[in-house]
Amino acid sequence: MTTTSAPPLRIGRGAVRALGFLALATGALESVVTPTLPLLRRELGMSHAEGALLSIVLLVTGALITPVAGKLGDRYGGKRVLVRLMAVVCAGGLVSALAPNLPVLLLGQILQGAMVGALPLSFILVREHLPEGRSKVAIGVVSGLFVAGTMAGTLAAGPVAEGLSRHWMFALPTFAVIGATALVRRLMPEDPPRRSGGAGIDRPGLVLLGATLVTLMLVLALAPEILARPLVLLALLALLACLASGWVAVERRAASPVVDLRMVARPEVWKACVLTFTICVGTSVAAYLVPALFAVDADAYGFGAGATHIGLFLLPGAVAASLAGPLGGFGVRRFGSRAVVTAGILIMAVGLFGLAAVHTEVWHLVVGKTLIALANGLCVTATVTGTATSVDRGDTGIATGLVLVTRVIGFAVGVQISGAILTAGTPAGSDLPAESAYVFGFVLAGAVTVLSLLVVRTLNKGVKE
Incomplete structure (x- = not known):
C-alpha cells in the first residue's frame, strides 16, 4: 500500500x-x-x-x-x-x-x-x-x-x-x-487518492449483504399475507438463512470485509449494536405509526390530517432530534454514556407507552413523537461516543461504522414491522386498520425498548469529566 x-x-x-x-x-x-x-x-x-x-x-x-x-x-x-x-x-x-x-x-x-x-x-x-x-x-x-x-x-x-x-x-x-x-x-479542488493497491472492495460480501437485507424486508412486508401459506413463508425463511450464512462465511475469509465480524464479537461493540438496534426499532415504529394515525379519518379515531398538516405536526420532533446530538454530547461528558443511554431509554418508553394509552388529541401525538425523537438522538449519540472511546484509536472508524449500519437496519426492521401490524390489523374489505393495531404497535415497541435496559446494565459507565 x-x-x-x-x-x-x-x-x-x-x-x-x-x-x-x-x-x-x-x-x-x-x-x-x-x-x-x-x-x-x-x-x-x-x-x-x-x-x-x-x-x-x-x-x-x-x-x-x-x-x-x-x-x-x-x-x-x-x-x-x-x-x-x-x-x-x-x-x-x-x-x-x-x-x-x-x-x-x-x-x-x-x-x-x-x-x-x-x-x-x-x-x-x-x-x-x-x-x-x-x-x-x-x-x-x-x-x-x-x-x-x-x-x-x-x-x-x-x-x-x-x-x-x-x-x-x-x-x-x-x-x-x-x-x-x-x-x-x-x-472543490481535486484530491489525489490517499491509498493505492491493497485489498479491494469485498464485492461478494456486498452482494450477499444486499440480498440478505432485501430478503429480510420482503419476509417482514409479506408476512401478513403469506401466513396462510406456511410453505411459502418457510421457503423465504430458508432463503434468508442461506443468504445470511453465506454472507458470514464470505466475510470471515475476506481480506477487506464489508463488516469486520471479528469486531462485532467484541463485547463493547456487540452490546452497542444490540442497543442501537432496539432503540431504533422503537423510534421507527413511532416514525411510521404517528403520521399514519394523523391521516386516519376524523370520523373514525384519527384526525384527517393532510400532508401539509402532518409536516407541521412532525416539526417539533425534527427540532428535538437536531438538539439531541449536542445535548447527548454534553450529557456524556458530564454524566457518562451509560447514564445518558438509560435516560434516553426511559424517555422513549414513556413516549411509546403514553401514545398507546392516549392518542385522542393532536398534542398527544406531537408530544409523544417529540419525546421519542429526543430520546433516540440522546441514545445514539451516547452509544456512538461510548463505542468510539472503548476501542483502540485505529478501530474507531470500523466500530462506529458498525453501530451506524445497525441503526439503519433497526430502523428498517421497525418500519416493516409497523406496516405488517397495520396490514394484519385491517379487516377484510376495508382499508382502515383497527385502532387496536396502533395500540399493539406502540406497546410492542415500548416493550422492546424497556428490554434493552438489560444490556445497559452490563455497559461500562463511559467517559465522564
Whole structure:
C-alpha cells in the first residue's frame, strides 16, 4: 500500500458553502417521503406493508453504501467519488419524480440511497483541505445544514405535493441537488487518492449483504399475507438463512470485509449494536405509526390530517432530534454514556407507552413523537461516543461504522414491522386498520425498548469529566 505525500490544496469559503448547499439539498430530498406517506399510499394504492417498504428502501441502500464509500474515496479520491454518488442520487430523484407507480418509485428511492455515503465523504474532503480548527467548524456547518434540510423537506413536502403534485416534491429538491453538485464539482479542488493497491472492495460480501437485507424486508412486508401459506413463508425463511450464512462465511475469509465480524464479537461493540438496534426499532415504529394515525379519518379515531398538516405536526420532533446530538454530547461528558443511554431509554418508553394509552388529541401525538425523537438522538449519540472511546484509536472508524449500519437496519426492521401490524390489523374489505393495531404497535415497541435496559446494565459507565 502506498500513500500520497503531496500537501493538500486549501479551499475557500465558496467550496465549503457548496458542500453546505449540497447537504441542505440532500437533507430535503431525503425527508419528503415521511410526511407525505399517507398521500402516496392513497395515490398509488399501496397497503401499509408496501408503504413501510417505500419508506425504508433508501436506508437499505445507505446501509450498503456506507461501509464502502470511504474505501472508494481512498482509492479514487473523495471529490471524484462524491460527484459520482450524487449523479446516482440525482438520477434517483428524477426517477422518483417521474414514477407512475410503486415499482418505479421504489427504484428511484433505491438510487437515492447513495446520498447516505455522501455526507461522510464531505467530512473527509473538509478535513483533507482545511486546517484542524477550521475543519471542525466546517463539519459543524455542513452537519447543521443537513439537519436544516431535513426540516425544510418535512415542512415543504406536504404543501408542494398538495398544491402541485407528488412529482414536484421529488423534482424540486432534486434540481437543488443537481445545482449543488455542479458547484462542488467546480469549486472543490481535486484530491489525489490517499491509498493505492491493497485489498479491494469485498464485492461478494456486498452482494450477499444486499440480498440478505432485501430478503429480510420482503419476509417482514409479506408476512401478513403469506401466513396462510406456511410453505411459502418457510421457503423465504430458508432463503434468508442461506443468504445470511453465506454472507458470514464470505466475510470471515475476506481480506477487506464489508463488516469486520471479528469486531462485532467484541463485547463493547456487540452490546452497542444490540442497543442501537432496539432503540431504533422503537423510534421507527413511532416514525411510521404517528403520521399514519394523523391521516386516519376524523370520523373514525384519527384526525384527517393532510400532508401539509402532518409536516407541521412532525416539526417539533425534527427540532428535538437536531438538539439531541449536542445535548447527548454534553450529557456524556458530564454524566457518562451509560447514564445518558438509560435516560434516553426511559424517555422513549414513556413516549411509546403514553401514545398507546392516549392518542385522542393532536398534542398527544406531537408530544409523544417529540419525546421519542429526543430520546433516540440522546441514545445514539451516547452509544456512538461510548463505542468510539472503548476501542483502540485505529478501530474507531470500523466500530462506529458498525453501530451506524445497525441503526439503519433497526430502523428498517421497525418500519416493516409497523406496516405488517397495520396490514394484519385491517379487516377484510376495508382499508382502515383497527385502532387496536396502533395500540399493539406502540406497546410492542415500548416493550422492546424497556428490554434493552438489560444490556445497559452490563455497559461500562463511559467517559465522564
